[in-house]
Amino acid sequence: MRPKIYLFGDSITEVSFADGGWGSSLANHFSRTADVVLRGYSGYNTRWALKVKENVLHPSESSRPPAVVIVFFGANDACLPDRSSAFQHVPLQEYKQNLHSIVDFIKKQWPSSRILLITPPPMDEAARLLHPFCDNPSGLPERTNEAAGNYAKACVTVASECGVVAVDLWTKMQQYPGWKKAYLVDGLHLTENGNKVVFEEVVARLKEQGISPETLPADHPLLSDIDAEDPIKSFENYYLNR
Amino acid sequence: MRPKIYLFGDSITEVSFADGGWGSSLANHFSRTADVVLRGYSGYNTRWALKVKENVLHPSESSRPPAVVIVFFGANDACLPDRSSAFQHVPLQEYKQNLHSIVDFIKKQWPSSRILLITPPPMDEAARLLHPFCDNPSGLPERTNEAAGNYAKACVTVASECGVVAVDLWTKMQQYPGWKKAYLVDGLHLTENGNKVVFEEVVARLKEQGISPETLPADHPLLSDIDAEDPIKSFENYYLNR
Numbered sequence: 001m002r003p004k005i006y007l008f009g010d011s012i013t014e015v016s017f018a019d020g021g022w023g024s025s026l027a028n029h030f031s032r033t034a035d036v037v038l039r040g041y042s043g044y045n046t047r048w049a050l051k052v053k054e055n056v057l058h059p060s061e062s063s064r065p066p067a068v069v070i071v072f073f074g075a076n077d078a079c080l081p082d083r084s085s086a087f088q089h090v091p092l093q094e095y096k097q098n099l100h101s102i103v104d105f106i107k108k109q110w111p112s113s114r115i116l117l118i119t120p121p122p123m124d125e126a127a128r129l130l131h132p133f134c135d136n137p138s139g140l141p142e143r144t145n146e147a148a149g150n151y152a153k154a155c156v157t158v159a160s161e162c163g164v165v166a167v168d169l170w171t172k173m174q175q176y177p178g179w180k181k182a183y184l185v186d187g188l189h190l191t192e193n194g195n196k197v198v199f200e201e202v203v204a205r206l207k208e209q210g211i212s213p214e215t216l217p218a219d220h221p222l223l224s225d226i227d228a229e230d231p232i233k234s235f236e237n238y239y240l241n242r
Numbered sequence: 243m244r245p246k247i248y249l250f251g252d253s254i255t256e257v258s259f260a261d262g263g264w265g266s267s268l269a270n271h272f273s274r275t276a277d278v279v280l281r282g283y284s285g286y287n288t289r290w291a292l293k294v295k296e297n298v299l300h301p302s303e304s305s306r307p308p309a310v311v312i313v314f315f316g317a318n319d320a321c322l323p324d325r326s327s328a329f330q331h332v333p334l335q336e337y338k339q340n341l342h343s344i345v346d347f348i349k350k351q352w353p354s355s356r357i358l359l360i361t362p363p364p365m366d367e368a369a370r371l372l373h374p375f376c377d378n379p380s381g382l383p384e385r386t387n388e389a390a391g392n393y394a395k396a397c398v399t400v401a402s403e404c405g406v407v408a409v410d411l412w413t414k415m416q417q418y419p420g421w422k423k424a425y426l427v428d429g430l431h432l433t434e435n436g437n438k439v440v441f442e443e444v445v446a447r448l449k450e451q452g453i454s455p456e457t458l459p460a461d462h463p464l465l466s467d468i469d470a471e472d473p474i475k476s477f478e479n480y481y482l483n484r
Contacts, residue, residue, distance in 0.1 A: 018266075051474065
């Protein structure tokens with residue numbers, strides 16, 4: 001039985017198995033050691049995530065607790081309340097409460113699972129105007145980088161309050177001078193390089209917690225461990241030693 | 243509960259979540275409708291697959307039968323018995339019997355699951371000599387395209403005998419004149435274009451059997467189905483109508 005790594009998030013998670021995506025990169029990284037379970041829901045904010053969490057993270061979905069649950073919401077909560085995507089907006093204080101509720105729910109259901117929060121990425125407001133999700137005649141972006149930053153800070157605070165790990169993607173990405181073009185395709189979703197930042201941050205945080213292909217048992221003998229003189233013996237030994 | 247699609251195969255399956263891989267493309271294709279479960283074992287032939295099948299396809303792994311089990315072995319069975327990878331060789335008749343046993347096992351355990359066999363791809367013998375897996379001073383490739391073709395034909399025959407669907411990758415790929423460079427990186431494993439052939443063939447065969455993102459229920463409301471005037475109502479209706 002391989003451990004599971006859940007990816008619970010919005011569209012940045014839903015599309016994470018596209019070419020070069022952080023989800024498929026994780027699945028490839030753990031190809032013989034863990035199952036990466038995609039639970040990305042485009043457009044969802046934490047208010048909607050709360051509505052579905054019991055089903056998405058249902059005990060029957062996993063016969064033993066997942067090794068890791070990654071929670072990656074906030075980009076939609078951060079839509080401004082008076083702009084074109086207002087229906088996705090969640091006030092900052094409610095976002096914090098909702099994240100707390102999601103973390104508490106996971107902790108209660110699966111006390112042994114590691115939880116990793118990821119903040120929303122930074123936003124490129126000019127690019128958002130070129131790629132509107134809804135009709136947007138206002139000429140004003142539906143998200144601002146400043147607002148996304150407030151949600152990112154709140155996410156880091158919640159992680160600290162809950163004693164879980166956070167990836168501060170908003171801060172991390174902006175440390176690279178050309179972040180807007182390098183990491184974002186439409187001012188919000190990630191380029192292959194942007195996906196690589198998420199992948200590398202997640203891998204590093206998991207490794208710090210002892211979760212890596214080196215520390216997890218491999219699912220059945222690796223080719224390098226199979227005795228070419230007597231391959232079947234290698235399988236018998238594998239089952240004997242489990 | 244999303245249905246599962248198992249990918250049970252050798253290294254061509256194990257690496258199928260690398261950039262542009264057929265596994266991650268499938269996971270992306272079914273991102274809201276099915277879970278793609280990676281069970282690729284580098285170097286494995288059908289003899290070794292038989293040794294591990296009860297564990298890899300264990301009932302406890304899936305609380306309901308998977309929608310699909312894809313079985314993709316043969317490239318290692320087809321190693322020649324007197325060349326550098328002889329330890330992976332499985333005689334043609336045994337390969338057929340083993341494939342039969344794997345299909346019978348799946349049918350008995352999960353009668354409702356669709357089974358899809360994929361033949362080994364064609365081999366580029368000159369490229370194999372440039373990318374040997376083991377020491378190979380003989381100057382002869384460990385696999386030939388002709389031998390791979392015999393295993394591919396056997397795989398198609400087994401599928402027909404078992405009443406399941408096959409993707410004849412060996413034949414399909416060679417219909418393209420530049421197949422060696424276009425589809426193979428080392429004469430055996432797949433380029434992004436080669437992965438695309440596998441992905442498109444699998445998607446087409448599954449669609450013929452009624453398995454597609456259009457026919458499977460979406461996991462929770464799609465953004466396009468959420469009422470912007472009253473998003474929470476959309477979730478309440480979703481649960482009412484399940």
